[in-house]
Amino acid sequence: MPTQLMLARRGEVTLLMQRVAEKELADPEFVRAEVAAGRLVIPANVRRSCARPVGIGARFACKVNANIGNSPLRSGAEEELAKLEVAAAAGADTVMDLSTGDGIAAIRAAVLEASPVPVGTVPIYEAVARAGEPEALTAEGLLDVIVEHASQGVDYMTVHCGILREHLLSAEKRLMGIVSRGGAILAAWMRSRGRENPLYERFDDLLAIAAEHDVTLSLGDGLRPGCLADASDGAQFGELETLAELASRAQAAGVQVMIEGPGHVPIDQIETNMRRQARLCRGAPFYVLGPVVTDVAPGYDHITSAIGAALAAAYGAAMICYVTPSEHLGLPDIEDVREGVIAARIAAHAGDVAKGLRGARAWDDAMSKARRELDWEKQFALALDPARARAFFGEERETAPNPCSMCGPRFCSIRIDRSSQALHGASPAADEGDGEA
Amino acid sequence: MPTQLMLARRGEVTLLMQRVAEKELADPEFVRAEVAAGRLVIPANVRRSCARPVGIGARFACKVNANIGNSPLRSGAEEELAKLEVAAAAGADTVMDLSTGDGIAAIRAAVLEASPVPVGTVPIYEAVARAGEPEALTAEGLLDVIVEHASQGVDYMTVHCGILREHLLSAEKRLMGIVSRGGAILAAWMRSRGRENPLYERFDDLLAIAAEHDVTLSLGDGLRPGCLADASDGAQFGELETLAELASRAQAAGVQVMIEGPGHVPIDQIETNMRRQARLCRGAPFYVLGPVVTDVAPGYDHITSAIGAALAAAYGAAMICYVTPSEHLGLPDIEDVREGVIAARIAAHAGDVAKGLRGARAWDDAMSKARRELDWEKQFALALDPARARAFFGEERETAPNPCSMCGPRFCSIRIDRSSQALHGASPAADEGDGEA
Numbered sequence: 001m002p003t004q005l006m007l008a009r010r011g012e013v014t015l016l017m018q019r020v021a022e023k024e025l026a027d028p029e030f031v032r033a034e035v036a037a038g039r040l041v042i043p044a045n046v047r048r049s050c051a052r053p054v055g056i057g058a059r060f061a062c063k064v065n066a067n068i069g070n071s072p073l074r075s076g077a078e079e080e081l082a083k084l085e086v087a088a089a090a091g092a093d094t095v096m097d098l099s100t101g102d103g104i105a106a107i108r109a110a111v112l113e114a115s116p117v118p119v120g121t122v123p124i125y126e127a128v129a130r131a132g133e134p135e136a137l138t139a140e141g142l143l144d145v146i147v148e149h150a151s152q153g154v155d156y157m158t159v160h161c162g163i164l165r166e167h168l169l170s171a172e173k174r175l176m177g178i179v180s181r182g183g184a185i186l187a188a189w190m191r192s193r194g195r196e197n198p199l200y201e202r203f204d205d206l207l208a209i210a211a212e213h214d215v216t217l218s219l220g221d222g223l224r225p226g227c228l229a230d231a232s233d234g235a236q237f238g239e240l241e242t243l244a245e246l247a248s249r250a251q252a253a254g255v256q257v258m259i260e261g262p263g264h265v266p267i268d269q270i271e272t273n274m275r276r277q278a279r280l281c282r283g284a285p286f287y288v289l290g291p292v293v294t295d296v297a298p299g300y301d302h303i304t305s306a307i308g309a310a311l312a313a314a315y316g317a318a319m320i321c322y323v324t325p326s327e328h329l330g331l332p333d334i335e336d337v338r339e340g341v342i343a344a345r346i347a348a349h350a351g352d353v354a355k356g357l358r359g360a361r362a363w364d365d366a367m368s369k370a371r372r373e374l375d376w377e378k379q380f381a382l383a384l385d386p387a388r389a390r391a392f393f394g395e396e397r398e399t400a401p402n403p404c405s406m407c408g409p410r411f412c413s414i415r416i417d418r419s420s421q422a423l424h425g426a427s428p429a430a431d432e433g434d435g436e437a
Numbered sequence: 438m439p440t441q442l443m444l445a446r447r448g449e450v451t452l453l454m455q456r457v458a459e460k461e462l463a464d465p466e467f468v469r470a471e472v473a474a475g476r477l478v479i480p481a482n483v484r485r486s487c488a489r490p491v492g493i494g495a496r497f498a499c500k501v502n503a504n505i506g507n508s509p510l511r512s513g514a515e516e517e518l519a520k521l522e523v524a525a526a527a528g529a530d531t532v533m534d535l536s537t538g539d540g541i542a543a544i545r546a547a548v549l550e551a552s553p554v555p556v557g558t559v560p561i562y563e564a565v566a567r568a569g570e571p572e573a574l575t576a577e578g579l580l581d582v583i584v585e586h587a588s589q590g591v592d593y594m595t596v597h598c599g600i601l602r603e604h605l606l607s608a609e610k611r612l613m614g615i616v617s618r619g620g621a622i623l624a625a626w627m628r629s630r631g632r633e634n635p636l637y638e639r640f641d642d643l644l645a646i647a648a649e650h651d652v653t654l655s656l657g658d659g660l661r662p663g664c665l666a667d668a669s670d671g672a673q674f675g676e677l678e679t680l681a682e683l684a685s686r687a688q689a690a691g692v693q694v695m696i697e698g699p700g701h702v703p704i705d706q707i708e709t710n711m712r713r714q715a716r717l718c719r720g721a722p723f724y725v726l727g728p729v730v731t732d733v734a735p736g737y738d739h740i741t742s743a744i745g746a747a748l749a750a751a752y753g754a755a756m757i758c759y760v761t762p763s764e765h766l767g768l769p770d771i772e773d774v775r776e777g778v779i780a781a782r783i784a785a786h787a788g789d790v791a792k793g794l795r796g797a798r799a800w801d802d803a804m805s806k807a808r809r810e811l812d813w814e815k816q817f818a819l820a821l822d823p824a825r826a827r828a829f830f831g832e833e834r835e836t837a838p839n840p841c842s843m844c845g846p847r848f849c850s851i852r853i854d855r856s857s858q859a860l861h862g863a864s865p866a867a868d869e870g871d872g873e874a
Binding site for chain 2: 071072073074100101125128129133134135165168169172175176177178179180181183184185187188191192226227228229230266267268293294295296297298299300302303304306307310311314325326327328329330331342343346347349350351353354355356361363364365367368369371372379382383384385388389391392393394404405406407408409410411412413414416417418419420421423424426427428429
């Protein structure tokens with residue numbers, strides 16, 4: 001069966017492209033052209049259909065992914081399904097099942113069955129779980145797992161194909177070394193075997209599997225920086241060049257592809273990082289994890305990453321992977337998942353507004369109008385998280401139009417300004433122009 | 438008694454300047470020169486000494502202010518003192534008592550007595566509370582309150598001197614109008630009286646009071662945008678020009694002065710806003726409220742503002758006013774205060790790193806080193822909020838070096854990378870250079 005990319009190149013506007021166009025308020029032909037150009041991916045395994053397909057690309061609304069999945073120390077299928085439900089309800093556009101603990105295949109099957117959004121995985125985790133340790137991996141074992149995931153209906157997969165032996169020396173000079181699990185596993189394998197990354201060497205086989213099922217490849221950044229000190233270094237940018245080459249090869253084979261990005265990056269390096277990826281990868285969608293803009297706030301990395309992600313989105317990141325408050329400390333629980341999705345959605349929307357996405361600011365303007373009207377019910381309805389907004393407002397309302405407990409009726413700036421204008425009418429025009437903006 | 442600014446101009450390095458220099462790891466003579474140039478303020482009323490004096494200026498660490506104070510609908514002195522304690526413990530560099538409810542003077546006296554950090558106020562609130570309504574204000578009544586605050590030991594005061602009649606028409610074209618309480622009060626007064634802003638007309642009297650007590654003036658932005666749609670408009674920038682003129686007059690009179698800034702500003706307009714203020718106000722410290730980068734997330738405005746504040750700080754904001762999760766919905770409670778301070782401190786530090794403040798990244802690097810060593814106790818000790826980090830880590834440790842519950846021991850990238858390197862030694866050098874950064 002042809003992939004969305006193959007069909008787009010033939011000039012076909014598929015049903016999925018139409019659905020994406022509707023959701024994005026875009027012209028279906030534009031969606032097709034962006035898919036054909038490799039600037040938009042629609043992760044949708046031919047074996048599975050999900051209720052909320054998404055298009056991921058810089059010229060569209062920035063998307064949010066939520067990672068779920070158990071670890072050897074915590075959580076089972078039920079809790080992961082609950083996380084899925086919370087993530088989807090909070091507005092996650094995709095989920096990734098990163099399970100590494102017991103019953104990986106069963107959890108994935110349940111997630112694929114239940115998820116209303118595209119599902120991604122990182123097959124190397126299951127391959128290592130089977131092999132027992134990183135060094136015991138084989139290329140065949142890894143490809144077997146990838147085939148299984150693809151056959152099961154996984155929509156996109158992170159594959160760390162770009163970390164090569166030539167990059168390792170650079171990574172060894174780092175403060176934090178390799179913090180990507182996939183990257184660390186493959187580095188350990190390459191060091192112990194003295195051979196090249198099997199996912200790189202067998203990339204054509206990988207492409208054949210991906211093309212058969214229209215699995216979107218998410219080229220993992222095994223060398224993403226794990227702290228500010230390691231950002232934008234030779235290891236990171238060396239791998240990025242390899243990822244760009246592989247993205248071209250994937251597109252040539254008709255395989256949809258996106259590029260994963262950092263990580264931990266100080267604010268002043270984010271624009272450069274985004275522009276470099278866009279140039280090297282010729283607009284292939286950039287899927288970023290954060291970036292976290294300071295290392296000092298464990299327990300609040302949904303905030304440190306929202307700062308970086310908002311900037312990244314403003315510069316064209318196509319999808320943000322959420323970071324939860326428990327990042328760097330433990331496996332997220334259900335409330336962490338919710339907080340993480342909301343923080344990432346804030347970043348994505350702030351980025352959409354900043355990049356001038358058509359229609360993005362209308363949401364803000366509607367909220368502002370409701371605020372000016374002191375229409376609290378409308379504010380709650382428009383809020384990114386209505387229940388939270390309502391809870392903070394509490395029970396302190398008075399007569400309409402209601403002030404909140406922050407200022408009370410006498411010190412409500414909106415009420416004062418409105419009633420004063422109503423009483424005294426418009427002010428006279430200033431002598432000088434006031435239109436500078 | 439001469440102000441710090443007067444003394445700095447005479448070439449004197451005061452005790453306060455020395456203390457600021459120690460805290461900032463700066464040369465005392467540099468601190469003096471920055472104060473003399475009007476680029477650094479040390480808010481310190483001559484009637485009061487506080488345990489943790491601070492210097493506020495773009496070439497130093499970005500500071501964080503926490504607003505406390507009751508409203509007519511909520512809270513009394515005890516709760517406000519509890520907020521003060523929490524804010525100071527969480528690392529707020531200054532607090533502002535914005536009380537508008539019962540017992541304003543008594544709460545302020547208690548705050549001044551208890552606060553280890555400089556205290557700011559907005560005297561117009563008390564003036565309106567006494568007058569009964571904005572239109573009943575008089576210039577004398579307002580100046581009386583200002584004298585009382587100054588005599589009581591208030592270190593800095595927000596005075597909305599820059600909102601003029603000529604700006605009002607522009608503000609009336611806005612989606613949100615005037616959202617600053619001080620701004621709305623003065624606009625209502627000007628509309629009803631048909632006269633100019635009394636704080637502008639009596640600015641020389643105000644300067645005399647400020648000079649006598651070395652009260653730092655924080656020139657309030659009564660026309661700060663209250664939504665994205667109103668950002669960077671004629672009203673905001675018109676007032677900013679007036680604030681720049683007034684800042685010059687204040688400095689000429691030996692009065693320390695800073696400029697307050699927005700508000701609600703989309704990400705793509707923040708750099709311009711910061712550069713404009715720095716140019717017009719010739720480097721006078723910029724004290725920003727947020728900016729909030731999207732209007733749609735009530736309940737999470739500590740995050741929407743941390744995004745904007747981090748960017749603002751990166752571009753030289755000297756102080757960030759915290760925004761709490763309850764912003765736009767109600768008066769913050771004690772937990773909101775704590776969350777607000779932490780989010781603002783994250784933004785300030787991320788900005789310090791981005792602007793290349795000497796020594797700022799050492800904190801991040803120390804944390805990263807502790808992470809690489811899987812030294813959890815050191816990570817907690819270095820965390821911006823140690824208690825929170827420890828709580829998330831939970832009870833799931835194993836034998837040292839302990840992995841967290843996110844990956845468990847088998848999938849810990851740090852453990853895999855470290856043990857693989859230990860086993861196999863350094864990788865051979867790559868053929869090509871890896872030094873591009």
